Amino acid sequence: MDEKVCSHHKNRRKKFFQRCCATVLIIIFIILLTILIVWAVLQPKKPRFTLQDATIFSLNVSAPNIISTTIQVTVSSRNPNSKIGIYYDRMYIYATYNSQQITYFTTIPAVYQGHKDVNVWSPFIYGTNVPVAPYNGPGLTTALDNGAVTMVIKLEGRVKWKVGSFTTGRYHLHVSCRANILTGKSKNTGLIIGTAVKYQLQQSCSVSV
The missing domain is CATH 2.60.40 (Immunoglobulin-like)
Structure with a gap:
């Protein structure tokens, strides 16, 4: 019984970390995409x-x-x-x-x-x-x-x-x-x-x- 409980907790922690990593990656992707779009719209020129x-x-x-x-x-x-x-x-x-x-x-x-x-x-x-x-x-x-x-x-x-x-x-x-x-x-x-x-x-x- 204890082994099943421990295994259940490990799976929950694993899923939690996976969701956190996925959320962080999505946020980073959105930020980079926003920067790219702004950069493309502004079209920066060299001095x-x-x-x-x-x-x-x-x-x-x-x-x-x-x-x-x-x-x-x-x-x-x-x-x-x-x-x-x-x-x-x-x-x-x-x-x-x-x-x-x-x-x-x-x-x-x-x-x-x-x-x-x-x-x-x-x-x-x-x-x-x-x-x-x-x-x-x-x-x-x-x-x-x-x-x-x-x-x-x-x-x-x-x-x-x-x-x-x-x-x-x-x-x-x-x-x-x-x-x-x-x-x-x-x-x-x-x-x-x-x-x-x-x-x-x-x-x-x-x-x-």
Whole structure:
């Protein structure tokens, strides 16, 4: 008799746990389905970045594999969404030449970007005696002598989307801004500011999230 009672209780507990698991799974499914429907209706778009200008304070090659750089760049970001806000988190910016990093990471403060809003950052990016591949130093020297340098300004970070009171998880943000700069004396189109030269670029950036 006791064995039958124990077996009955075990079956009841088993059915109870099965119902609980089924209920939890149904709730999770409904939540995910709701998020998917909202996401499809809103059709979120990636932020749009533009490299507005670059002010070069120094760009020197002291050895075939040593480069020193100090540049201030102005980068703008526009949120094209009318119903979705964007949180920018853990962002940093740096410069590369010939696919190799030539400056340190510069941190950009976290910020929230509202619907259709525009944010503008003007960070300094620099690197002192940064070692590079032996061919990059002479290549940069030749580019400077020829009057045209092409660098890529990169931003890395994380973003979160905000819809009403709902905020998504973090997504990785990758931004690449190609900077074609005319530096030669005869071709110099920059504005001289003290010992620096400011170049107006207005170049669109590629963005992936």
